Amino acid sequence: MSTEPVWPEELFTDLDRTGPVPLYFQISSRLERAIRDGVIPAGARLENEISIGERLGLSRPTVRRAIQELVDKGLLVRRRGIGTQVVQARVSRPVELTSLHEDLTRVGHTPTTRVLSIERVQADEEVAAQLRIAPGTEISRIRRLRCADGTPMAILDNLLAPEFSDITAEDLERHGLYEILRARGITIKIANQTIGARRTHGDEHELLDLAKGSPLLTMDRVAFDHGGRVIEAGHHCYRPDLYSFETTLVSR
Amino acid sequence: MSTEPVWPEELFTDLDRTGPVPLYFQISSRLERAIRDGVIPAGARLENEISIGERLGLSRPTVRRAIQELVDKGLLVRRRGIGTQVVQARVSRPVELTSLHEDLTRVGHTPTTRVLSIERVQADEEVAAQLRIAPGTEISRIRRLRCADGTPMAILDNLLAPEFSDITAEDLERHGLYEILRARGITIKIANQTIGARRTHGDEHELLDLAKGSPLLTMDRVAFDHGGRVIEAGHHCYRPDLYSFETTLVSR
DNA sequence: CAGTGGTCTAGACCACTAG
DNA sequence: TAGTGGTCTAGACCACTGG
Numbered sequence: 001m002s003t004e005p006v007w008p009e010e011l012f013t014d015l016d017r018t019g020p021v022p023l024y025f026q027i028s029s030r031l032e033r034a035i036r037d038g039v040i041p042a043g044a045r046l047e048n049e050i051s052i053g054e055r056l057g058l059s060r061p062t063v064r065r066a067i068q069e070l071v072d073k074g075l076l077v078r079r080r081g082i083g084t085q086v087v088q089a090r091v092s093r094p095v096e097l098t099s100l101h102e103d104l105t106r107v108g109h110t111p112t113t114r115v116l117s118i119e120r121v122q123a124d125e126e127v128a129a130q131l132r133i134a135p136g137t138e139i140s141r142i143r144r145l146r147c148a149d150g151t152p153m154a155i156l157d158n159l160l161a162p163e164f165s166d167i168t169a170e171d172l173e174r175h176g177l178y179e180i181l182r183a184r185g186i187t188i189k190i191a192n193q194t195i196g197a198r199r200t201h202g203d204e205h206e207l208l209d210l211a212k213g214s215p216l217l218t219m220d221r222v223a224f225d226h227g228g229r230v231i232e233a234g235h236h237c238y239r240p241d242l243y244s245f246e247t248t249l250v251s252r
Numbered sequence: 253m254s255t256e257p258v259w260p261e262e263l264f265t266d267l268d269r270t271g272p273v274p275l276y277f278q279i280s281s282r283l284e285r286a287i288r289d290g291v292i293p294a295g296a297r298l299e300n301e302i303s304i305g306e307r308l309g310l311s312r313p314t315v316r317r318a319i320q321e322l323v324d325k326g327l328l329v330r331r332r333g334i335g336t337q338v339v340q341a342r343v344s345r346p347v348e349l350t351s352l353h354e355d356l357t358r359v360g361h362t363p364t365t366r367v368l369s370i371e372r373v374q375a376d377e378e379v380a381a382q383l384r385i386a387p388g389t390e391i392s393r394i395r396r397l398r399c400a401d402g403t404p405m406a407i408l409d410n411l412l413a414p415e416f417s418d419i420t421a422e423d424l425e426r427h428g429l430y431e432i433l434r435a436r437g438i439t440i441k442i443a444n445q446t447i448g449a450r451r452t453h454g455d456e457h458e459l460l461d462l463a464k465g466s467p468l469l470t471m472d473r474v475a476f477d478h479g480g481r482v483i484e485a486g487h488h489c490y491r492p493d494l495y496s497f498e499t500t501l502v503s504r
Numbered sequence: 505c506a507g508t509g510g511t512c513t514a515g516a517c518c519a520c521t522a523g
Numbered sequence: 524t525a526g527t528g529g530t531c532t533a534g535a536c537c538a539c540t541g542g
Binding site: 042043074077079087088089090187188189190191192193194195196197198199214215216217222224226227228229230240243244245246247248249250251 | 294295326329331337339340341342439440441442443444445446447448449450451466467468469474476478479480481492495496497498499500501502503
Binding site for chain 4: 049050064078079080081082084
């Protein structure tokens with residue numbers, strides 16, 4: 001089979017073999033961009049892995065890894081004996097390990113934060129179990145109102161390990177929590193999330209400008225660093241008319 | 253560094269090099285089982301990839317791929333210059349491309365289904381856009397009440413492409429929808445999901461045994477086959493006191 | 505410094521699909 | 524039968540980490 005390339009001639013020029021960016025990543029990210037921009041149309045069939053490798057001067061495993069990245073993201077479909085095709089479906093970015101602050105910024109909104117309270121409290125049994133610390137340990141509890149373009153959107157209630165009790169309201173109004181943690185060299189590696197729904201409680205309806213007892217979308221998250229230490233536990237609630245969680249699932 | 257193995261001697265005996273199951277998968281699934289069962293404890297450090305390969309008679313890439321599977325699932329953490337460790341955090345199974353029926357069965361519940369209605373309807377503009385077919389095309393619309401151990405749990409409202417209009421209520425009361433589709437050779441490759449919340453509408457509160465206007469957890473899904481054809485579009489709503497979505501997120 | 509994972513190469517054989 | 528992706532091998536060099 002001789003197929004002409006489905007991508008523009010110049011898409012893969014200037015690959016950098018000396019810099020820190022892996023070749024497979026340079027390939028996959030340029031390919032992703034071309035697909036998302038429609039430069040390579042939905043349904044288009046890619047060349048086979050070996051000839052791509054020859055044309056780019058790369059080995060097959062490298063090409064294969066680049067393609068695999070996009071298969072995992074749901075942008076490409078591979079079938080043995082058939083080939084590789086661009087998926088027809090619209091693909092949403094997955095639920096990622098980022099904060100709401102970063103999500104909003106990425107989508108072009110202007111997030112603002114009102115710090116409702118910062119307290120140092122002694123962990124009761126429930127909280128201690130969540131954070132996996134001894135009951136009675138002093139921790140900090142942060143409650144924030146997150147707005148997008150001035151509209152209240154979510155109430156963020158976070159419990160932080162004791163070592164972060166010096167984070168100030170000023171920090172939190174300027175930056176997202178995860179941003180602040182990263183600046184301190186803390187990297188979140190793994191998080192367990194639970195998404196659910198419930199009625200508003202207490203002052204939540206006032207803060208979010210909703211009727212009393214209306215539905216809220218909730219997300220509970222416990223986040224760990226590479227060593228398995230709990231960094232943060234959060235209970236967040238969102239206005240369901242303004243926020244939802246989108247995912248693309250790919251079968252393996 | 254000489255480290256003794258952290259897993260029992262017999263864990264990787266009887267690897268099958270002739271059968272259809274890939275070696276890397278045999279390794280990763282046995283390793284996963286051992287970790288989930290606590291045979292390999294949280295925090296344990298694995299040998300390096302090369303010596304594992306030597307001991308098992310495998311090449312490094314094969315061992316590496318097996319480990320990578322578990323890193324992606326959040327069971328292992330790898331750090332350059334350090335090694336590979338079993339994660340300390342409890343890891344929940346990810347939101348998968350399965351039906352509620354299968355989820356419930358897996359967790360040990362007995363799912364039952366009451367078919368509320370099966371209609372053939374002409375797709376209006378909104379539905380046609382969802383299913384990516386021409387408006388006016390005849391499709392089937394299925395509404396089911398899903399119970400777990402007799403308790404009503406969710407209302408499942410599905411739109412199916414025209415070719416599936418012969419699915420009967422008997423089929424649906426005995427099997428999950430995805431099961432029925434698989435039996436017909438249909439494989440769901442990709443799905444877009446949106447999770448949100450809203451109040452009950454119409455008869456939903458009666459069906460789910462809730463107060464009128466209480467919160468519901470909702471999941472909208474559009475599912476595609478390998479060719480990008482829409483197979484199914486569903487709007488599901490769940491009792492939030494009985495159901496939630498759990499995920500483990502892993503940073504890359 | 506030695507040890508680890510991260511990347512890359514250049515082959516090989518097989519299973520599956522289409523025509 | 525020819526072409527594709529799926530798997531596997533046996534090496535290589537590098538970047539990062541710790542002592």
